[in-house]
Amino acid sequence: MNHYGTMKVNAQGHLEIGGVDTVDLAARYGTPLYVYDVALIRQRARAFKEAFQNLGVKSRVAYASKAFSSIAMLQLANEEGLSLDVVSGGELYTAMAAGFPAEKIHFHGNNKSREELEMALDANIGCIVVDNFYELGMLENLCAARNRKIRVLLRVTPGIEAHTHDYILTGQEDSKFGFDLQNGQAETALKQALDSKWLKVHGLHCHIGSQIFETAGFVLAAQKIMEKLDKWHKLYGYFPQVLNLGGGFGIRYTSEDNPLPPGYYVTEIVKEVKHQVNMRRLPMPEIWIEPGRSLVGEAGTTLYSVGSSKEVPNVRKYIAVDGGMIDNIRPALYDAKYEAVLANRPLAKCEETVSIAGKCCESGDMLIWDLPLPKAGSDDLLAVFCTGAYGYSMANNYNRIPRPPVVFVENGKDELVVKRETYEDLIRNDLHLRVPLAE
Numbered sequence: 001m002n003h004y005g006t007m008k009v010n011a012q013g014h015l016e017i018g019g020v021d022t023v024d025l026a027a028r029y030g031t032p033l034y035v036y037d038v039a040l041i042r043q044r045a046r047a048f049k050e051a052f053q054n055l056g057v058k059s060r061v062a063y064a065s066k067a068f069s070s071i072a073m074l075q076l077a078n079e080e081g082l083s084l085d086v087v088s089g090g091e092l093y094t095a096m097a098a099g100f101p102a103e104k105i106h107f108h109g110n111n112k113s114r115e116e117l118e119m120a121l122d123a124n125i126g127c128i129v130v131d132n133f134y135e136l137g138m139l140e141n142l143c144a145a146r147n148r149k150i151r152v153l154l155r156v157t158p159g160i161e162a163h164t165h166d167y168i169l170t171g172q173e174d175s176k177f178g179f180d181l182q183n184g185q186a187e188t189a190l191k192q193a194l195d196s197k198w199l200k201v202h203g204l205h206c207h208i209g210s211q212i213f214e215t216a217g218f219v220l221a222a223q224k225i226m227e228k229l230d231k232w233h234k235l236y237g238y239f240p241q242v243l244n245l246g247g248g249f250g251i252r253y254t255s256e257d258n259p260l261p262p263g264y265y266v267t268e269i270v271k272e273v274k275h276q277v278n279m280r281r282l283p284m285p286e287i288w289i290e291p292g293r294s295l296v297g298e299a300g301t302t303l304y305s306v307g308s309s310k311e312v313p314n315v316r317k318y319i320a321v322d323g324g325m326i327d328n329i330r331p332a333l334y335d336a337k338y339e340a341v342l343a344n345r346p347l348a349k350c351e352e353t354v355s356i357a358g359k360c361c362e363s364g365d366m367l368i369w370d371l372p373l374p375k376a377g378s379d380d381l382l383a384v385f386c387t388g389a390y391g392y393s394m395a396n397n398y399n400r401i402p403r404p405p406v407v408f409v410e411n412g413k414d415e416l417v418v419k420r421e422t423y424e425d426l427i428r429n430d431l432h433l434r435v436p437l438a439e
């Protein structure tokens with residue numbers, strides 16, 4: 001069995017997380033249920049932060065809240081001294097409701113609306129990551145109308161596509177995000193922002209991909225950006241206070257994944273930036289990163305009840321659970337792989353290979369293909385590992401199925417932090433048909 005964080009098998013032979021029996025959690029909160037190991041989230045946050053501290057570099061570790069946003073989660077991030085990356089008015093609203101310090105929030109997005117930018121300005125957030133010329137113009141006008149300045153980071157695309165095990169160098173990046181570094185867009189954007197009375201160019205940002213298991217892509221991105229910064233320093237006398245190198249640090253979804261420790265990514269990134277600035281006689285910028293998945297992914301486990309099963313002779317056996325693509329759309333969307341055990345008997349011998357189906361009316365609603373399991377029936381609970389990132393945050397109400405609750409566990413205690421949706425919640429915004437529409 002894969003072990004994450006505080007997971008263990010207790011004296012009853014059940015899977016335990018954070019000192020709490022998962023069978024007990026399922027009985028009290030029902031299934032499906034998202035369970036988060038708070039100690040593991042804290043451990044990850046501290047590992048990133050301490051790596052920077054040990055290197056004596058000014059830094060910010062911002063939690064990319066798109067991975068899992070809820071009031072309690074953002075309060076936990078704040079407790080751990082993280083900054084925050086939001087990408088929508090809704091994520092910003094959640095951050096404000098959580099009492100997250102506005103100065104430590106930065107706002108991403110390739111199509112922020114006027115209302116979202118106004119909301120960010122009203123909330124006095126730390127900075128806005130400007131993605132394109134449309135936004136640059138709109139932000140400038142909004143600031144002029146309010147007679148106020150705002151710090152910005154410019155999001156640049158350095159022409160590197162980092163994938164899980166490799167990276168591809170592209171002269172120009174085919175991405176909907178950011179100002180291209182190679183074709184001159186980034187330089188034009190910088191000049192425009194430097195000329196603005198209202199925008200203070202605090203730094204540059206780039207994000208090269210997700211679920212990355214090597215440091216080469218980050219190192220290359222730092223090199224490409226520093227080359228341009230050297231040039232811009234000479235031409236315009238500008239050097240950024242901040243260099244934000246994004247998120248994307250890989251995690252262990254299955255035993256085939258071998259992620260690096262958080263501190264290793266940080267060390268290699270800092271080493272390269274230091275080398276670049278020393279070589280070019282430039283000042284050392286603050287380094288910011290934005291991990292999402294690597295802070296919360298492995299900390300999340302989803303508990304399901306086992307329901308129906310179907311044997312297709314000589315083909316496969318399907319076992320259905322009471323959730324699926326509503327609470328975890330990643331297998332259907334990205335062919336994402338997961339591992340699972342029976343929470344009520346995780347050490348039982350595997351006797352067959354089965355495929356775990358969701359309950360949605362959609363053939364593609366499969367959670368795991370070809371999973372070794374003991375013979376399972378309706379008394380069993382399935383625990384799917386590593387669902388903490390982009391699980392709840394991508395959850396939906398397909399087939400009008402209510403979204404599951406979220407429980408935090410730590411030191412033998414559990415706390416409900418997101419309630420289960422009800423059928424009433426599902427129809428809250430529905431209006432009755434009043435008159436025949438033709439009249």
Ligand SMILES: Cc1ncc(COP(=O)(O)O)c(C=O)c1O
Nearest residue numbers: 064207210247248290291292293
């Ligand atoms: C700009 C930016 N920063 C950070 C992240 C977080 O990535 P991850 O959760 O893989 O760390 C993303 C993910 O899409 C992103 O687009």
